[in-house]
Amino acid sequence: MKILAFESSCDETAVAVVEDGRRILSNAIASQVDIHALYGGVVPEIASRKHVEVIAALTEQALREAGCTRRDIDAVAATYAPGLIGAVLVGLSFAKSVAYALQVPLIPVHHVRGHIAANYLAFPELEPPFLALAISGGNTLIVDVRDYTDLRILGATRDDAAGECFDKAARVLGLPYPGGGPMDKLAQGSRGGVYKLPHAQVDGAELDMSFSGLKTAVVNLGHHAQQVGEELDRAALARDFAQAVSDELVPRAMKAAALAGRTVIAAAGGVAANSIIRADLERACEKQGCQLYLPPLKLCGDNAAMIGAQGYYEYLAGHTAGMDLNAYATMDISD
Numbered sequence: 001m002k003i004l005a006f007e008s009s010c011d012e013t014a015v016a017v018v019e020d021g022r023r024i025l026s027n028a029i030a031s032q033v034d035i036h037a038l039y040g041g042v043v044p045e046i047a048s049r050k051h052v053e054v055i056a057a058l059t060e061q062a063l064r065e066a067g068c069t070r071r072d073i074d075a076v077a078a079t080y081a082p083g084l085i086g087a088v089l090v091g092l093s094f095a096k097s098v099a100y101a102l103q104v105p106l107i108p109v110h111h112v113r114g115h116i117a118a119n120y121l122a123f124p125e126l127e128p129p130f131l132a133l134a135i136s137g138g139n140t141l142i143v144d145v146r147d148y149t150d151l152r153i154l155g156a157t158r159d160d161a162a163g164e165c166f167d168k169a170a171r172v173l174g175l176p177y178p179g180g181g182p183m184d185k186l187a188q189g190s191r192g193g194v195y196k197l198p199h200a201q202v203d204g205a206e207l208d209m210s211f212s213g214l215k216t217a218v219v220n221l222g223h224h225a226q227q228v229g230e231e232l233d234r235a236a237l238a239r240d241f242a243q244a245v246s247d248e249l250v251p252r253a254m255k256a257a258a259l260a261g262r263t264v265i266a267a268a269g270g271v272a273a274n275s276i277i278r279a280d281l282e283r284a285c286e287k288q289g290c291q292l293y294l295p296p297l298k299l300c301g302d303n304a305a306m307i308g309a310q311g312y313y314e315y316l317a318g319h320t321a322g323m324d325l326n327a328y329a330t331m332d333i334s335d
């Protein structure tokens with residue numbers, strides 16, 4: 001079954017063709033990162049307009065690269081939540097029109113379910129149940145993937161997402177948006193251990209996380225250094241910061257796996273590209289006797305192939321929609 005998939009929830013317009021949920025036939029992405037970098041973050045209105053500009057041509061590109069014509073497409077999948085509402089609406093509306101024109105089923109896909117499904121593309125043997133650590137610019141979740149379309153949140157951030165925290169800390173260090181990747185590179189130049197950063201605990205919810213205190217601590221370090229005319233050890237701060245984020249995420253993911261009785265763990269989302277988090281996960285999984293799946297870097301960030309992968313399993317579960325399908329800025333992954 002060939003699914004034409006669309007993703008437009010933030011600043012990447014993406015169109016892909018995926019076969020049977022597991023094989024990428026094409027994965028076209030038009031990134032807007034350079035435009036938003038001028039503003040130090042994503043400007044929602046600009047994101048929506050840029051999606052409109054490129055989505056038709058990108059669809060032709062995805063079909064061409066997959067060696068497909070429109071007639072070969074069996075269904076259309078699209079991110080319908082969560083995300084920047086204007087941006088999601090562009091991809092979803094376009095997907096609806098394609099599904100209508102081709103007279104094929106329309107499959108709504110939750111963006112974070114898609115991130116988790118990137119693992120199905122990279123690892124043919126991976127099947128639920130497993131525990132997923134979904135960490136991106138907008139979401140930070142520990143999810144029990146009981147089945148392909150039966151997901152339960154075990155832990156979540158109470159405020160900022162891990163990626164948002166990376167991006168704001170990177171700004172303090174004078175790095176361009178999005179800052180996670182450049183910070184990761186900068187951190188490689190130091191062993192850290194210079195800056196003491198806070199570690200958050202949510203009372204009565206040991207698997208929940210909080211990143212706003214960590215973000216504020218880095219902003220305050222930056223302000224203080226400026227006021228007293230001190231140079232920050234930028235590489236050490238990048239390293240200590242990444243370690244602090246990893247210390248929030250990895251032990252909780254391992255604890256959640258133990259509590260849910262899972263011995264397979266999969267990482268997902270843009271922040272899963274982080275080298276310190278990846279290394280910590282590897283060490284922790286080895287210690288706890290868990291099998292770890294770390295998707296390749298190109299499947300960690302936003303893309304449409306992951307939407308096609310999850311879309312296939314949503315379709316098998318009978319989750320298709322009519323032309324009245326709406327987009328949503330927020331939505332629980334278990335809905």
Ligand code: KG4
Nearest residue numbers: 136137138163178180181270271274301302
């Ligand atoms: O998954 P993604 O592409 O978009 C969302 O769905 O949010 O994630 C983007 C986030 C950004 O915050 C970016 O700074 C972060 O992923 N990121 C990283 C790394 N590469 C990207 N964070 C830490 N380390 C990295 N190597």
